[in-house]
Amino acid sequence: MKKVIDSKFKRYLGWFFKLSLVGVVVLAVLMAYLDAKVRDKFEGKRWALPAKVFARPMELYSGLALNPKYLVQELEQIGYRRVPSVQTPGQYMIDGNEMDIYRRYVRLYDGEEHAARIHLRFDNNTISGLWIDGAPSDIARLEPLLIGGIYPKHNEDRQLIKLEDAPKLLIDALVAVEDRDFYNHWGISLKGIARAFMVNVQQGGLVQGGSTLTQQLVKNFFLTRERSIQRKAVEALMAILVELHYDKDEILETYLNEVYLGQSGRRAIHGFGLASQFYFGKHIRNLNAPEMATLVGMVKGPSVYNPKRRPDNALARRNVVLNVMQDQALITPYEYQVWSKRELDVVEYSQYQRIEYPAFLDLVRRQLRSDYKEQDLTSEGLRIYTSLNPIIQRSAEQAVKKRLDNIERDYKLEKNGLQGAMVVASTESGEVEALVGDRNPRYFGFNRALDANRSIGSLAKPAVYLTALRDSRYHFISPIDDAPIKVAGANGDVWEPENYDHESHGIVPLYQAMARSLNQATARLGLQVGLSNVLKTLKDLGVDRELPAYPSIVLGAFELSPFEVAQMYQTIAASGFQTPLKAIRAVSTAEGELLSRYGFNVNQSIKTEPAYLIQKAMQQVVKIGTGRFLNSQFDQSLNLAGKTGTSDSQRDSWFTGFSGDKLAVVWVGRDDNQTMPITGAGGALRIWAHTFKDLPLKPLYPLPSENIVEHWVNVNGNAITDESCEGAQLMPFIKGQEPLQKTDCSQPETIEKPWWSRIFNQ
Amino acid sequence: MKLVFKILIVVSVFSLLGACSIQPYQSVDQIQATQSSDFSMLPNWYHPDLGLQLLGDNEYPEQTALASLLQKADRAFLLNELQSCQILLERAQRISTRDPGVYVRLSYLSWLDGNIDKAEQMARRAYALVASDKYANKEVKRLLTAIQANKY
Numbered sequence: 052m053k054k055v056i057d058s059k060f061k062r063y064l065g066w067f068f069k070l071s072l073v074g075v076v077v078l079a080v081l082m083a084y085l086d087a088k089v090r091d092k093f094e095g096k097r098w099a100l101p102a103k104v105f106a107r108p109m110e111l112y113s114g115l116a117l118n119p120k121y122l123v124q125e126l127e128q129i130g131y132r133r134v135p136s137v138q139t140p141g142q143y144m145i146d147g148n149e150m151d152i153y154r155r156y157v158r159l160y161d162g163e164e165h166a167a168r169i170h171l172r173f174d175n176n177t178i179s180g181l182w183i184d185g186a187p188s189d190i191a192r193l194e195p196l197l198i199g200g201i202y203p204k205h206n207e208d209r210q211l212i213k214l215e216d217a218p219k220l221l222i223d224a225l226v227a228v229e230d231r232d233f234y235n236h237w238g239i240s241l242k243g244i245a246r247a248f249m250v251n252v253q254q255g256g257l258v259q260g261g262s263t264l265t266q267q268l269v270k271n272f273f274l275t276r277e278r279s280i281q282r283k284a285v286e287a288l289m290a291i292l293v294e295l296h297y298d299k300d301e302i303l304e305t306y307l308n309e310v311y312l313g314q315s316g317r318r319a320i321h322g323f324g325l326a327s328q329f330y331f332g333k334h335i336r337n338l339n340a341p342e343m344a345t346l347v348g349m350v351k352g353p354s355v356y357n358p359k360r361r362p363d364n365a366l367a368r369r370n371v372v373l374n375v376m377q378d379q380a381l382i383t384p385y386e387y388q389v390w391s392k393r394e395l396d397v398v399e400y401s402q403y404q405r406i407e408y409p410a411f412l413d414l415v416r417r418q419l420r421s422d423y424k425e426q427d428l429t430s431e432g433l434r435i436y437t438s439l440n441p442i443i444q445r446s447a448e449q450a451v452k453k454r455l456d457n458i459e460r461d462y463k464l465e466k467n468g469l470q471g472a473m474v475v476a477s478t479e480s481g482e483v484e485a486l487v488g489d490r491n492p493r494y495f496g497f498n499r500a501l502d503a504n505r506s507i508g509s510l511a512k513p514a515v516y517l518t519a520l521r522d523s524r525y526h527f528i529s530p531i532d533d534a535p536i537k538v539a540g541a542n543g544d545v546w547e548p549e550n551y552d553h554e555s556h557g558i559v560p561l562y563q564a565m566a567r568s569l570n571q572a573t574a575r576l577g578l579q580v581g582l583s584n585v586l587k588t589l590k591d592l593g594v595d596r597e598l599p600a601y602p603s604i605v606l607g608a609f610e611l612s613p614f615e616v617a618q619m620y621q622t623i624a625a626s627g628f629q630t631p632l633k634a635i636r637a638v639s640t641a642e643g644e645l646l647s648r649y650g651f652n653v654n655q656s657i658k659t660e661p662a663y664l665i666q667k668a669m670q671q672v673v674k675i676g677t678g679r680f681l682n683s684q685f686d687q688s689l690n691l692a693g694k695t696g697t698s699d700s701q702r703d704s705w706f707t708g709f710s711g712d713k714l715a716v717v718w719v720g721r722d723d724n725q726t727m728p729i730t731g732a733g734g735a736l737r738i739w740a741h742t743f744k745d746l747p748l749k750p751l752y753p754l755p756s757e758n759i760v761e762h763w764v765n766v767n768g769n770a771i772t773d774e775s776c777e778g779a780q781l782m783p784f785i786k787g788q789e790p791l792q793k794t795d796c797s798q799p800e801t802i803e804k805p806w807w808s809r810i811f812n813q
Numbered sequence: 814m815k816l817v818f819k820i821l822i823v824v825s826v827f828s829l830l831g832a833c834s835i836q837p838y839q840s841v842d843q844i845q846a847t848q849s850s851d852f853s854m855l856p857n858w859y860h861p862d863l864g865l866q867l868l869g870d871n872e873y874p875e876q877t878a879l880a881s882l883l884q885k886a887d888r889a890f891l892l893n894e895l896q897s898c899q900i901l902l903e904r905a906q907r908i909s910t911r912d913p914g915v916y917v918r919l920s921y922l923s924w925l926d927g928n929i930d931k932a933e934q935m936a937r938r939a940y941a942l943v944a945s946d947k948y949a950n951k952e953v954k955r956l957l958t959a960i961q962a963n964k965y
Contacts (some may be wrong), residue, residue: 112878161900189881192910478912480903628938648896651903651919653934659941712910749910756944799841 054353055411062480082288091291092272097305098321100432100641101202105195106413106439106638107484108159111171111178112190116747118176119150119300119710121442128441129196130332130398140166157194157405160436160645162338164192176747187652196441201414203429206317211432212324212335220381221323221335222303227379228347228372230264234299238265238290265290268306287809312346313353315408317495320353330358332398340382341390344372345397358395366395387713389436409495410472410488413437414614414634417501422647423638432641437634438482440475443746447715448492449487450741454734455490455719462728468721471738472499474617474632480651481621481630484713486614497722498652504610505703505720509677509731510696511589511607513623513665515577518588520661522580525666526788528560530769533572538602546602551642551697551730561768562668562782566676568695570606577605577709591630591656593618617716623665624692624709624752627657659756666692666753667783673708677732682706684740690751693739695731702726704734711749715739758786770794799811879909886918895922913942913949920956933960 109125111117123133126143131152140155152169169191172180181188200208214222226233232240243261262270269289292301311319312326320329323346327335331342338346340736348368351773358365362728370391379386401529415437419428427433451471459466467490475485488498497503510726519525533556538546548570550556555571564572577585582600590597598609610617622629630653668693672678678693685691689710696705704719704727717735721727727734763779765772769790772779775794784790874962875942886901906915920935936957942947 110904111877112908114877161897189876190878477907477910480907482907626941628934628941645896650899651906652931653938655934655937655941754941754944757942757950783820 083290086292099203099430100466101200102428102433104199104435106441108195110195112179115143115178157761158643160639198408201428206510207319207321209321210324223381224347224376227375233264238294239287264306271309295456312349313357330397341393345369348372358397361723410498411486413498434639436636443475444485447487447742450738451487452490454738472613472718474500474613478624478714481632483634500613506698507611508696510705512573514588515605518580518584520664526784527782528766530558531561531564531572531576533569535558536574562671565668566671568677592622613716613718620707623716626659627662628653629656660758663753697730700726704729704731706731706735706739707741711751765794913939
């Protein structure tokens with residue numbers, strides 16, 4: 052009997068030994084695998100750092116037209132705090148018409164701006180004096196607003212810090228709250244596990260983890276959020292491996308950068324570096340004790356204790372942390388008493404709690420695509436400096452939304468059925484300063500500013516008139532016949548354009564035909580100058596698409612996106628000098644080394660003389676034509692120029708207008724291409740006006756050349772006349788392209804039909 | 814024989830790479846001399862408003878943001894820091910979009926960079942902006958003509 056038992060025991064022992072051997076081998080293989088995984092992550096690139104995209108840095112100088120309210124808006128957005136007296140960087144104060152800004156240090160792609168006190172004096176919404184650190188100065192720059200990032204798929208964002216950047220008190224508080232044995236254990240804490248086990252047994256489930264900081268780091272780095280014994284075991288093994296390879300400081304530094312601390316839209320806030328900027332608008336070095344306690348408290352539950360979304364929870368949790376800090380003698384009882392009564396003091400706006408500009412970022416991304424790989428943009432921490440002007444952007448967004456809401460209300464249309472897009476650019480530099488791609492500007496989706504291909508209607512007309520003005524047969528007051536016209540197509544169709552008012556207006560001077568946007572006069576003129584010449588002008592203006600040579604193109608029966616329209620009108624607004632529209636100024640590495648610059652380029656594609664005349668004609672659109680609503684809204688000395696556009700059956704409402712420095716194109720329509728009860732003047736024009744109503748614009752003075760002359764003319768008589776004659780008007784002409792007839796005051800205004808109209812009337 | 818030929822090629826390639834990677838030190842005088850030589854094909858002129866960056870004797874009558882940036886750009890130019898110069902000029906352009914002096918300088922920079930087409934376009938832009946100033950008009954026209962004459 053005993054022999055049998057002995058034999059069985061030996062057999063079991065043998066099996067046990069064999070199984071143990073297999074177990075050890077499996078464990079060894081697993082450890083080797085986990086070890087490789089740990090080392091790979093720690094010794095390779097630990098994080099994919101998204102590219103950061105910045106708006107233009109605001110330039111401040113004497114003579115700059117700037118309403119102080121916009122400066123305050125920008126300061127708040129970049130996380131400055133208003134205080135009674137500025138003491139440290141990141142603060143500003145207002146005293147009557149004077150303002151003090153303590154600028155933070157900022158490194159840009161073209162150099163550094165040191166922390167400095169900037170004193171400004173304003174007179175009539177214009178900077179009249181500027182001092183830097185007490186000395187009179189000519190110019191100062193602020194740091195640019197961070198407007199977004201180009202994120203990897205997981206949308207993690209972080210701002211890397213070194214351990215020495217983190218205040219000692221923050222680290223002590225973190226260790227005290229999350230892992231008191233951190234400096235003594237080997238990755239796992241038996242005491243912690245025992246405590247968690249007891250709690251879990253009492254509660255009848257997994258409610259508390261006994262994780263050390265190292266285990267938390269391992270979990271975040273390598274594992275899922277699953278709560279299971281297997282995952283816990285792997286976590287423990289990996290934590291031990293991490294501790295074997297790396298010292299405590301390195302583990303702590305990695306933890307500080309890895310930990311998840313909340314969400315901002317799609318973007319996940321990781322690490323104390325970014326969190327301190329995001330919640331308090333400060334560098335981590337400048338956090339005070341209650342702020343540190345708030346962040347440390349968030350580790351337990353970034354959503355539950357989020358100080359922006361759940362301030363009550365966050366406040367209670369912060370005080371728990373402060374209490375622990377007091378218990379651990381990190382702060383005194385008195386400090387605890389004072390600090391636990393403080394508000395959370397999270398910043399309302401911060402550079403890092405940014406408003407996203409999806410449409411503009413989309414443009415940035417597309418323009419970068421030719422030079423950078425997507426992977427580099429999402430992982431190398433590149434810094435992308437753009438031309439976005441947040442003040443104009445905000446104004447444009449509000450204008451689009453407000454006008455569309457009003458139209459829907461006034462015409463009793465279904466809500467949110469209308470859509471809008473807008474492009475604002477600098478006329479001379481071609482820099483895009485604002486871009487709206489949807490009536491909801493935070494929407495990440497179809498970008499109408501770039502991708503909505505819509506019939507441009509009357510916005511094509513300036514190309515027709517410009518073609519005529521490039522042709523020596525025409526001048527500014529050439530008589531154009533606005534009479535019914537029929538053109539037979541190759542397939543037997545007849546194209547018979549009508550005017551908006553369904554009337555014909557007879558002979559009209561060229562500039563008036565454009566100002567009044569007369570379809571029949573334009574169709575006639577377009578055919579007279581030749582479709583191929585109109586197409587060439589469109590190309591010279593920057594329209595890259597191949598357009599068919601159909602007669603209807605002269606009335607804009609072809610599609611362009613608002614961005615393409617902006618490119619076309621930039622050439623006109625810059626007196627014939629075409630500059631490719633661009634959103635990016637430069638790209639640098641995370642360390643500030645300049646990688647690429649997108650400098651100013653220009654190409655004169657239209658001579659200055661016809662460009663001068665077409666600008667003058669577009670000023671007439673605003674003065675007497677379809678854009679005259681602007682005249683009632685803006686100072687007339689601005690001499691604004693513009694053009695309305697309405698496509699067939701009012702499916703598209705367009706307006707493009709420019710001053711001496713800004714060009715903006717607005718489109719309103721429906722995604723399903725249905726008709727609307729509004730024209731270009733009723734929809735898009737109003738948005739243009741609302742956008743720029745409170746913004747400073749420079750007056751538009753078309754650039755004269757030595758070949759431009761002015762004559763007093765009898766406009767309807769197509770003749771030069773005397774200044775003293777009744778109704779005589781001073782009009783511009785290109786030398787040699789002037790009216791041939793002269794008339795005196797005694798002669799009545801005559802309207803002579805040009806030779807070509809006789810041909811086309813037949 | 815083949816081996817000698819291969820060695821010669823390798824040595825030549827490395828010498829060329831070495832030469833390209835070394836930025837020899839140049840004094841301001843040397844830089845000015847080089848720039849002067851490069852610019853010898855362009856007219857040497859001065860206009861009180863537009864300035865003449867080449868010799869560094871420009872006057873900045875008013876203390877404004879524009880003057881400050883132009884002054885810095887001219888200094889960068891004399892130190893052969895052409896990229897900084899260009900960046901400063903583009904900042905100046907944003908502040909004062911129609912200052913012909915900015916475009917004249919950008920034209921010179923493009924010329925120095927070997928981009929003759931761009932130099933011409935910048936000069937054209939400057940020319941379009943000086944229509945009302947006969948003296949400046951004449952000067953910019955001389956610049957434009959010189960660029961066009963050396964273009965082909």
